[in-house]
Structure formats: structure tokens, C-alpha cells
Amino acid sequence: MMMRRWSVSARVGPTASARSGRGRGGGQEPSMATMTDIAREAGVSLSTVSYALSGKRPISASTRTRIDQAIAKLRYHPTASARALALKRTSLLGLAVPQRPDVDDHVIMEFVGSILSAAHEADYDVVLVTAEDRERALRIVEEGKVDALIVMDIVEDDERLPDLARLHSPVVLIGNPQDTNGLACVDFDFLAGAMLAVRELHGRGASRIAMLKPPSAAAGGPVPTYARRARLGYTMACAELGLDSEVVELPPDSAAVADFVRDQILSGARFDGLFVHHEPALAMLGRAMSQLGVACPEEVQVAAIAPADVARNGPWEVSSVDLPIPSIGRSTVAMALERLRDREVPAHTRLLSPTFVPRATTLP
Amino acid sequence: MMMRRWSVSARVGPTASARSGRGRGGGQEPSMATMTDIAREAGVSLSTVSYALSGKRPISASTRTRIDQAIAKLRYHPTASARALALKRTSLLGLAVPQRPDVDDHVIMEFVGSILSAAHEADYDVVLVTAEDRERALRIVEEGKVDALIVMDIVEDDERLPDLARLHSPVVLIGNPQDTNGLACVDFDFLAGAMLAVRELHGRGASRIAMLKPPSAAAGGPVPTYARRARLGYTMACAELGLDSEVVELPPDSAAVADFVRDQILSGARFDGLFVHHEPALAMLGRAMSQLGVACPEEVQVAAIAPADVARNGPWEVSSVDLPIPSIGRSTVAMALERLRDREVPAHTRLLSPTFVPRATTLP
DNA sequence: CTGTTAGCGCCTTCAT
DNA sequence: ATGAAGGCGCTAACAG
DSSP: OOOOSSOOOOOOOTTOOOOSSSSOTTOOOOOOOOHHHHHHHHTSOHHHHHHHHHTOSOOOHHHHHHHHHHHHHHTOOOOHHHHHHHHTOOSEEEEEEOOOTTSOHHHHHHHHHHHHHHHHHTTOEEEEEETTOHHHHHHHHHTTSSSEEEEOOOBTTOTTHHHHHHOSSOEEEESOOSOOTTOEEEEEOHHHHHHHHHHHHHHTTOOSEEEEEOOOOSTTSOOBHHHHHHHHHHHHHHHHHTOOOEEEEOOSSHHHHHHHIIIIIIITOOOSEEEEOOHHHHHHHHHHHHHHTOOHHHHOEEEEEEEHHHHHSSSSOOEEEEEOHHHHHHHHHHHHHHHHHOSSSOOOEEEEOOOEEOOTTSOO | OOOOOSOOTTOOSSTTOOTTSSOOOOOOOOOOOOHHHHHHHHTSOHHHHHHHHHTOSOOOHHHHHHHHHHHHHHTOOOOHHHHHHHHTOOSEEEEEEOOOTTSOHHHHHHHHHHHHHHHHHTTOEEEEEETTOHHHHHHHHHTTSSSEEEEOOOBTTOTTHHHHHHOSSOEEEESOOSOOTTOEEEEEOHHHHHHHHHHHHHHTTOOSEEEEEOOOOSTTSOOBHHHHHHHHHHHHHHHHHTOOOEEEEOOSSHHHHHHHIIIIIIITOOOSEEEEOOHHHHHHHHHHHHHTTOOHHHHOEEEEEEEHHHHHSSSSOOEEEEEOHHHHHHHHHHHHHHHHHOSSSOOOEEEEOOOEEOOTTSOO
């Protein structure tokens, strides 16, 4: 049975013209009830109300009842700012999201959604700032507007890291730059993931395995930290297995993909396995192969690194090392909260282990 | 005259022992500098520092300089919670975003992005909550964690409205429900937009104009508030122009769209104008018409209501009444801030006027 | 089990 | 142009 504590007893009127209780009718600010009001109404002391609410001290049943009634009657709600000032914590996490046009909105929303859920479960709320507004991100933590900061879309040699490293509050990066600047990081283990994909292809008979990836960003452009690690994993796995390695950079347009399939697979038969780390090209590849009549699991096997929904939707069901975006989001929040607890433990990096999910593009 | 050493008026507590001097690096909490520290360092009073920072009182150049130096030296940053408590405002806006799978992530991100920008420009930050978590949305405003709340994705007969209407802080809805419950609303004027699209088609020679829309949600499912208004605009415009009206509900799959084109346009030639309020079907329609050999501006003209990028991308450039998502976002923030200023002005609805952009699917 | 009280860091009305 | 002092609403020692 649900005991209503903050229940709303009665509706007033259409316009809620029933201004504050007794005061004088001159109704200005509704001027919400405070803990002092509750104390008076319940005939107890201020601190008793506080302890009743926080449960940090035993309260007699009768007292608690009177307090609860007063709270319901006056529609009391604790004031976040006051609590924050006294506790020195806001129960707010900062989240810097990228607004660059070249990042997939769907992926971002998945991150944001999982981070929101995880934060809410721990009774934290989330303040969003755009990653491009560096000043603002720094400011909300310096001013104590948030207790910790999560930064998405970290790129190689990210220029924000030195500033972030100076902050006195926990900062967690989503990504894994070569130089973390001593900051905590959470990410998928792209290196292990790439190796796993290659091994799975090889274990299923492929021996001429190419890696397909997007063109390296235009010189100087930002490079996501996973690009290097995935590529490294691929070459390491090939080396380990004694295979030749060849990285093919493919622009994300159907023509280029079709050309590749025609030249390198159909005619050349150069590859019997493809490791694809290139989400937009995945669907194009599927269409090109079916149109050109390349038998997929038989002639050439395909394994990708991609979010599960990307791998499954589209024209075919691609076997893949699934990118567990929600897990990354949750781990990130968890790490932020941990660092909020133990300010002392040194920052570390947490890489989520890969799992291979065979689907329709690899042999059984 | 009284020579007061830096008044230790109330610094007795064990906490305020002010051992902040370099002491030893026993380093516990960095314990950020406060305004009192700045005052001491600059040799002025607390209030002087406060006024220097807020600029609400003239400060002599020399004093200001010393204060600025102290601030720089001690790396001072005002504390948001303290300021919020004193000012009774947090400079934080709440934003409830939908997480329903059937809302386009891209559109959401556009809303969120524009709202973030607008808020930041006014020196507000944004707290994100998921619309599904109604309790939480209410709570962040009741506890004064945010100064106002913006709620996206309002549906017809939205069950959240009564609760939102009870709040004592400004609430702004994105959408325009029939019963606003006295809440402020901002939205695109879908009614006028639909009428405009029909008139433009008619003005260009079309006289048998159908409206294409997604199937009405399964009974009981949430219905976005714009569905009714767009449809109403269509029928009103047809009536006004003395045209027959026919609303065609099309599921968002290529087969259905192709069937429609084949049966109703190719064979039947029943329509020479299509008013499309159905984003996912737009691209499908373009492909179907070109594959089936329907001459687009000549045989049948098409005008849509859609975000500009949706209208322009895809297989054809659709003439359309562009949905100005960023403007809606900005207006929403503006309205929230207005209501924060003038708590008295009654809530009202703001509908953004439509503009027709002729592109390739209408005659000149 | 319950009160009393001193802050948390900043703003602002009075004095000067 | 500058100080002094009293909150803002809540928490957490200290006393009983």
C-alpha cells in the first residue's frame, strides 16, 4: 500500500487564485513553505524535521506523523539550493555532448539516455552543455553547479584535457586518448574488439582479411580516439595469426563501396573476410554485395564493430562485435559517482570487453 | 579610532579555522576560496567584493584592481548554490525530452541544441530529464532545482498537464494541445502551415489535392498535437477554395507508398496535388514516383510540411512549408525567460508563422 | 528521542 | 565609495 507523502490533496481553481495561506491577501510570491514552517506547524524543532526527512536519526512515530501531516498540509518540498549549500553537493552531473554535424544523433541520444537513466537511479540529475562551449563546461564545475563532469566524444590530442585535468571535481572521459592527462576514462575496448572480430573471421576460415574504415579525417581534423585502437587491434590480430593486413579507407558513398566490391571482391577475389569498422558503409556494403551477386557468408565473410541495432537493421544482419553504448553510459556515471565517494583513489581507465555476436554474414 | 584586525567576528567554528595559509601540504579538501578570502586578500569588506562582482554599485578603480588580483591569485569562483539560495534563482532551466522510440532522434537533437544555445546566451544552463519520468520533472521544479521547465512532445490530452499546471514556476510546452490547462505553449502554426501549402498548390494549378499522413496512432496511443491541426488546416483550405478534400493515411513503408502512387496517381490520376505531412514517407514517395515514371511537377505537384533538411535531402527537393525547429526551440526559451521576469502576465500560446519554400516539386 | 545553534557562501538593506 | 549585519533554507555537531 502506497502511503502518500507528498500527495496533492485538493485542486484549487482553474487559475489557482487561492494565493498563499494566511498572510495578507496582498498575495505576491507564493513563497513556498520552509522547514521552519513545518517545524512550527508540527510543534517540533527545526532539526527534528530535518532528521525526520533525512532519516539520519530515529524519530518517534507520533512525531513523524505530525511532521508528515504538516508537510502534506503545507505542500512542503526541500529547497535544492539550500541543501546543496549545506551539503556541498548538488546531486547534479555535468554532461558535455558534441554538436559536431558528423556525429550520429542516434548514437548521442543513446548515450544521453543511458547516462540519464543511470544518474537518475542514483538520484542525480544531469546538466547538459555543448562540448563546443569549453568555457561553460569548465565553469559549471568551477562554480560548483555540478558535482562531476562527463565529457563525450574525446578525440586524439583533445585540447580540452589540460583544462579539465586542473579541475578539483571528478571528470570522466568517454573515450581513451593516448594521453589521458591523468583523467578517468571509460570506453569500449576497441583494440580487443577488433582483434576478436579478426580472430572470429579467421576461425571460420577466412585468411585474406581486409579492414574497412572511413577515410582518416582531413589532416588536422579531430580523430576519435577509437580509430587508432581499432586499427591497431586489426593489425595486431593479423600479425598474431600470420595474416597479411590491408586497411582500406572507403568514403561513405554507395558508388565507392560498390567499386570496392566489384574490383576487390568480385573480380580480384582478393579478400575472403572483411572487418568493417565503418557504420555508414555497412548498409551500402550489403546492398552492393547482393546486387553484384557476391555470396556473403560463402565467398566472403563480414564482421563489424557497430551498435547492435546498426548491425541488425539495414539490408542484412551483420555478424558483429556489438558496441554496448548503454553500458558505456552507465559505466561512465558509475565511475563519476565512485570518484565522488573516494576523492583519493587515482584516476584509471575502464575498457569494456568485447563480445562477438555471429549473425548472417559469417559461417557457423 | 578603532583598529580592527581583520574582524574574526564569526569565525570560531572548528571548520573555519582558516588554516588556509600554506601550512603544510596535509592536503585534504582544496576547499575553494570564498568571497571572504577575497575580501581579506584585497583588504576590503565582503560586500565590496560582492558589489564589485555584480557591478551593482560603483567601485573605485584601485579597489576593483586589488579585488581582481585577489580573485586571480586565489582562483576564486562564485559558488552557484550559495548564489542560488540568496537570489532564489538557479539559472537553470529544466527540459523534459521524450525517449519514446517513435520520435526522431535527429529532430530531438535539433530541439535540444537550439534550446541549449538560447539558454546559454541568456546565461542559463539546462537540466535534462526524460519526459517519461514525470515524478522527476515535477520534482526538479518543486525543489527549486530549476527556475522553469520546458516540456517537449506534448500530446493530445496529455496526462501530465494537470500536474504541470499546479507548479508555481513557469512551464512552457512545446506543442499546442486543445486544452492547455492554462499553460504557456510554443509551437509551429500547423494549421496555417497546412492551409498555406494547399493554397500554394492550388495557386499553381492543382485542384485535386490529397493530404498524405501517417496512420492515426493505434487507438489510445499518444497523438502529437500537431496531427489534428495540420489536418484541420488542410480541410479548411480545401473548403475555402471549393476543393474536395481527401485524407490518405499511409503506413511508412515503401510498398504501401508505391501502391498509392500506382493506384491513385498513375492509373487513377485522381490527384494532381499532394500535401504531405508524413516525413518518413517523403523519400519513399520520391523514389516511387520516379520509378513508376510519374512526372513530378508536371503531372502532380507535391508540397510538404517538414524540417528543411528532410525536404531537401532524400531523392528529390521537395517544395515545403519548412518546420523551423531551431526557432521553436529559441522561442520556447524566450517565453520561459519572459515568464520568469513577469510572473504576472497570463500564460499565452505562441505559434510560429509558416513560410512556403518552392523547390523542385511544384510548378514555378 | 528532541532542541539549540553555528555555519555553508553570497546578496542586500542600512549606515557611514 | 565602503562597511556591518542579517538573512536565504538546510545540515550537523553539540547538548540534553
